[in-house]
Each structure stands twice: as C-alpha cells, then as structure tokens.
Amino acid sequence: EAGVVQSPRYKIIEKKQPVAFWCNPISGHNTLYWYRQNLGQGPELLIRYENEEAVDDSQLPKDRFSAERLKGVDSTLKIQPAELGDSAVYLCASSLDRARDETQYFGPGTRLLVL
Amino acid sequence: QKEVEQDPGPLSVPEGAIVSLNCTYSNSAFQYFMWYRQYSRKGPELLMYTYSSGNKEDGRFTAQVDKSSKYISLFIRDSQPSDSATYLCAMKGKSNFGNEKLTFGTGTRLTIIP
Known part of the structure; x- marks a missing residue:
C-alpha cells in the first residue's frame, strides 16, 4: 500500500x-x-480536514496561508507571499477516521527554503 | 513554558546499550501518549501508542506513562545502529469529537555507535 505522497520534496524560493x-x-x-x-522542533498542526471540511484551522496564518481539499482526497497548501520565517518542512499526514483508527501516517514532507 | 518538554540531545550510546528517552508535560488533560521515530529527511512514523498510565512493550521497545508525575519514557533494549533517528513524543487529550490535536515534543536525536 502506498503511503502519503507529497510533492515537491524540496523548494527554494525568494521571499x-x-x-x-x-x-x-x-x-x-x-x-x-x-x-x-521548524528545524529542531516537533511538528505543529496548521490545519485538519475531515473529508472536504476544514475542521481545525486555528493555527493557520490566514493572512498568507491557504489550503484546500477538493473532493476530499488530495490537498494543496499555499503560501502567498512567502516570508523568510516560513522556511521549514511542511508535513502532510492522514488517518482513517476517529471511529476506527486515528493513527496518523506522515508523508516525507516538503522542505522549503525562503531566501 | 511549553506544554511538552523533551531534551533535544544529541544522545550517543554504544550498540547493544539500553536507551532511555523521556518527556514531561504540564497539561493534565493529556491521556493518549505516543512515540514517533523520524529518520533524517523522512516523516515521523508511529512507534508506540499508549492510553493513560502504565507500560506497553513491543519487541525491543517499552513505553511507560506516569500520569501522576506527568512523565513518559521510551526504552530501547539491545540498541542497533538502525535505531539512530530523532524520537518525538506526542500526546493529546480525550474528546467526544475524536482526533484531538497532537502536541509534540522537540524530539531527541539519538545515535547508536557500532
């Protein structure tokens, strides 16, 4: 079974x-x-989706970050405009559902460097 | 003060040694406790999952939770070079709605020396 897939794996952009x-x-x-x-830190939740619905986005910096999960499958996270402090690894995880299994399975992450 | 405190290390031990990794926490609402292993440039993977206080063993790994002290531990017996990774503790409270937010520690970087 394929795991969580993320792309790109690395991204370098200017602020x-x-x-x-x-x-x-x-x-x-x-x-x-x-x-x-962030480097040397544990993951911090930005947003959680239940199917298509964003049920917890309290930690998402909404002035520059946006996310969508059309059709309840794939998801896209966008930053516009990026700032130097956004340099970090962005991890995606998924779980079955709360009734059966809440275990979160993580993807390899996208490593973002903002210059 | 952070809700979850974890010594970032780095921690280096010889192969075959017993490794002890620990986290403390301040939120008494936490009831589910997890340990994740994260290899370099990979995502975290779940190692151990425990509910409330007590011990849980899985092969060479043992997780302990002491809710009275707000202290959790992960022990690795007969450590192997392949155990070299960053180990993250994570925890969450109990909710009728499920899928409570996970709060992670900073991670401890472990190196097993052959």
Missing part, C-alpha cells in the same frame, strides 16, 4: 514569492493534516 505544496493521502483516509516542522 514574497508564492509557493504551493501538494499531498495525496493514503487511499480511504478521511482525515488529512498539514503540519509545519
């Missing part, structure tokens, strides 16, 4: 430029998460 990350969760997983992991 003020836009950037987008893509995530394909494990097939059948209803819940999708986006995390940000």
Whole structure:
C-alpha cells in the first residue's frame, strides 16, 4: 500500500514569492493534516480536514496561508507571499477516521527554503 | 513554558546499550501518549501508542506513562545502529469529537555507535 505522497520534496524560493505544496493521502483516509516542522522542533498542526471540511484551522496564518481539499482526497497548501520565517518542512499526514483508527501516517514532507 | 518538554540531545550510546528517552508535560488533560521515530529527511512514523498510565512493550521497545508525575519514557533494549533517528513524543487529550490535536515534543536525536 502506498503511503502519503507529497510533492515537491524540496523548494527554494525568494521571499514574497508564492509557493504551493501538494499531498495525496493514503487511499480511504478521511482525515488529512498539514503540519509545519521548524528545524529542531516537533511538528505543529496548521490545519485538519475531515473529508472536504476544514475542521481545525486555528493555527493557520490566514493572512498568507491557504489550503484546500477538493473532493476530499488530495490537498494543496499555499503560501502567498512567502516570508523568510516560513522556511521549514511542511508535513502532510492522514488517518482513517476517529471511529476506527486515528493513527496518523506522515508523508516525507516538503522542505522549503525562503531566501 | 511549553506544554511538552523533551531534551533535544544529541544522545550517543554504544550498540547493544539500553536507551532511555523521556518527556514531561504540564497539561493534565493529556491521556493518549505516543512515540514517533523520524529518520533524517523522512516523516515521523508511529512507534508506540499508549492510553493513560502504565507500560506497553513491543519487541525491543517499552513505553511507560506516569500520569501522576506527568512523565513518559521510551526504552530501547539491545540498541542497533538502525535505531539512530530523532524520537518525538506526542500526546493529546480525550474528546467526544475524536482526533484531538497532537502536541509534540522537540524530539531527541539519538545515535547508536557500532
């Protein structure tokens, strides 16, 4: 079974430029998460989707970050414009659903460097 | 003060040694405790999942939770070079709605020396 797929794996951009990350969760997983992991830190939740609905986006900096999960499968996280402090690894995770299995399975992440 | 505290290390031990990794926390609402392993340039993978206080063993790994002290541990027996990774503790509270937000520690970077 394929795991969580993320692309691109690496991205280098100049500040003020836009950037987008893509995530394909494990097939059948209803819940999708986006995390940000700064160097030497643990992941921090940005947004959680239950199917197409964003049910927890309290930690998403909405002035520059946006996310969508059309049709409740793939998801895209966008930053516009990017700032130097956005340099981090952006992780996507998915889980089956709360009734059966909440175990979160993580993708390899997208490593973003903003110059 | 962070909700979850974890010594970032780095920690280096010889192959075959017993490794002890620890986290403390301040939120008494946490009831689910996890340990994730993260290899370099990879995403975290779940190692151990425990509910409330007690011990749980899985092969060479043992997770301990002491809710009275707000302290959790992961022990690795007969450590192998392949165990070299960053180990993250994570925890969450209990909710009727499920899928409570995970709060992670900073991670401890572990190196097993052959």
